[in-house]
Amino acid sequence: MAKELVLRRVNVDRYVTPLREGGSMPAIIEGDDGFLYVLKFRGAGQGTKALIAELIGGEIARKLGFNVPELVFADLDEAFGRTEPDEEIQDLLKFSTGLNLGLHYLSGSITYDPGVSKIDETLASKIVWLDALLMNMDRTAKNPNMLVWNKDIWLIDHGAALYFHHSWDDYQKSSLSPFPLIKDHILLAQATNINEVSLELSEILDSNFIEEVVQLIPDDWLNGNHFDSTGEFKKAYAFFLNNRIKNAHIFVKSANDAREKLI
Known part of the structure; x- marks a missing residue:
């Protein structure tokens, strides 16, 4: 179990x-x-x-x-x-x-510097895929939000992701967004295997896991008049994530297109 x-x-x-x-x-x-x-x-x-x-x-x-x-x-x-x-x-x-x-708190960690630490293409592709899924605008050269700790890469600070929920306007449509801001991703140039990793990562994030994640959200963090209950809020988050995963080819194509322009 x-x-x-x-x-x-x-x-x-x-x-x-x-x-x-x-x-x-x-x-x-x-x-x-x-x-x-x-x-x-x-x-x-x-x-x-x-x-x-x-x-x-x-x-x-x-x-x-x-x-x-x-x-x-x-x-x-x-x-x-x-x-x-x-x-x-x-x-x-x-x-x-x-x-x-x-x-x-990762005591002694340092901010990731691409000039010092190299990330292999598969890991870079997986991180780009993750951030395109989450619509995370905050993994850029200016603010990589990655740390090096004990010689490993650690991902931090996803608070700027899922920005659709600041208004909830047409969140169903937002779930199919190609996420053009991926063009600014710090690892995009190294992300050569996005198509391949997409198949693997999409299978890991099944609907049962997504349901577990959204059920973690404390009820008193859910506020506003967008939905009638906290349960409806959570259903909307689950719909957004599941539909985005199901249609990952949309944001994968956007990331690949942005990478071609970059290189």
């Missing part, structure tokens, strides 16, 4: 230091399990939608065999930020009371 997909839950014990990168202001925190995490806050600019994209993107990447830091649900007590002297951080903590998302 397959292992049930679950995330551990920790309490935030200590705010260690902010990571002032981009607009979301993640931070390194210590959980009550003694481990350090990079915490993504529900009270940051993109709200819980960024956490949902991080959760879905990270667990799909893990299922496909990529190295991804462990994701945990992290509870933040309402009293936590009262002694924080920085008013901006204090406000962020106040608005993030409740369930947030943490990624295990």
